[in-house]
Amino acid sequence: MMSWPPVLAALGLPHVWASRRAYTIVDTAFGEGHLFLSVWNAWRRDPQRSRCLHFVGLLPALGDPHALRARLLQTCPAGMESCVQQLVDAWPLNLLGVHRLEFEGLCVTLTVAVGQPSAMLQRLSVRADAVVLPASLSSYPHEEIEVMFGAATKVLLPQGKLVMPWLSASGVPDRLDNRASACWAQGAVHDGVWSHVVQAAPLTSPVQREGHRHAVVVGGGFAGAGVAYALSLRGWTVKILEPSVGQQSTHQRHLAAALTPMLTRDDDIRARLSRAGTLRAHHRWGHLTAEAFEPCGALQLSRTSGRVVDLEDVVSGLKLPEAWAKFVEAKEASAIAGLTLQRGGIHFPMAVRVQPEAFINQLLSGVDISRRAARVDRLLRRGNVWQVLDAAGQVLEEAPIVIVAAAYATQDILSASGLLATEARLRAMHQLGGEITYLPERAISGGPRCIVSGDGYVLPAVSGQCVTGSSYLHGADQVFVTSAGARENMQRTDGLLGSRLVELGFADCALSGWAGWRAVLPGRLPAIAAVDAEQTLWAVAGLASRGLTWSSLAGDLVAATLNGEPLPLETDIIDKISQI
């Protein structure tokens, strides 16, 4: 194994992190994580270390964790076995995008950006104390060297360090542009490691809140719970204001819902966001009990009418690991679902059945989260805090940070506060009602073992009832469980499972269900956005039909921004969702 101490010395470790809140480093050639393990190991051993260590690693693809473990154990110095094991245990699936791993109770984060490294470096949302350039940079194409230097300088904090390891005199890049050459000339080589302190431009928003960290979250549905939970994990005290608590809560009697990823042939923004959201949900919520969060997998069946897409062709074009998505024929799909299905489709092993009430209650059961029954009308800025007011103008709460996650009402609250520009995206938000129907499992041979979806969905049974849905009600003022909605849902179930519920009269039985609203934004991309330049007020809304897929990511994007952590998402996606 290469000797990493000279790199640590060039970075100025351990002195540079002494007694600091956080130290952040980007490794543009993460490889198998040797530098990360060395830095983490040094951090563990140093009593003067920073409170947090944020490490960002770039690499083109992720290898197999078993082989990685064997190689790391062979090449790492004794004493690092526990770190190696933890890294391998958390090693993500080989999927393009940003993965966030966490260790030491969230004090050490590893953000792994998988993709073409110079492109990923440009898409990182991070302010770093140091960037380590690839040792082999001199062999890179000229344009890529320029891109690397440019992007590295951009993510560095003022006085941040650029470092390149393992140089011999002949290893000095000889094809640098003017800016990179100037930078290079000012650096120095010691023990084979080049390093240079860059006088980067000051930050516009170094958001790192110290002291007592308190936030108010308006709305205690999926989004509010996701945000409150992510903040509480980072030591924040959170108060949730929600008009309908207990028996009247929004998701009361909402028996089950689906958390599923989606694919598109061109791996577009929504597909990438759904991948990031699903992976984050597993990471963040995977420890919840099966009552709340049950990874049961999903089958997205091929359509026979409407917009028919060759799903097999889509999956094979994307070259995805089977643990993420695999095309299966009808026979294999039937074996997975435990029911006879007439057609195949995409199997997503990581899809989850969620029971909303238990899910929200488990997320909000932390000691630092409290709920108060209150309907918020508007917000007012007073000095360093936001006052949260009811319709009578009474101050319900005040806090330095407020997150409005009140679905469609987010629009009214921000508008009544004079905080929504005429051209704001949230002004175009609309409500779409809908209902799900609870079908006795015996009516569909015990129900599927996994989520079966296509035009609608059927979920594995909860207490003998399978959730089927869901209907879409345009232009409604109120939503109820109706026999017309149940019939629609039976038709969908028949279409998916080949059952004959409508014909057998099931649609005419008095079936129970749940009705609710979706808040929908144009393009069906949610808004997860700071409302003010200081990032003290946030909106999380427009989650449409995928609130579960977006909510853990929403929580971590808000909480990571407020904590000054690297963000667990690429900037081109953040740009799309961060406009209110």
Ligand SMILES: Cc1cc2nc3c(=O)[nH]c(=O)nc-3n(C[C@H](O)[C@H](O)[C@H](O)COP(=O)(O)OP(=O)(O)OC[C@H]3O[C@@H](n4cnc5c(N)ncnc54)[C@H](O)[C@@H]3O)c2cc1C
């Ligand atoms: C029939 C149906 C089936 C669905 N199935 C699924 C599914 O299977 N999977 C999935 O991911 N999504 C599903 N959805 C969508 C999902 O319900 C939404 O995406 C999700 O609820 C959005 O989360 P949210 O927190 O933004 O809104 P909500 O969960 O609706 O929470 C918003 C909260 O804000 C509160 N609030 C409103 N006004 C105020 C105010 N003035 N002050 C304070 N609080 C306020 C509300 O009481 C509410 O509790 C379904 C929706 C419907 C209608």
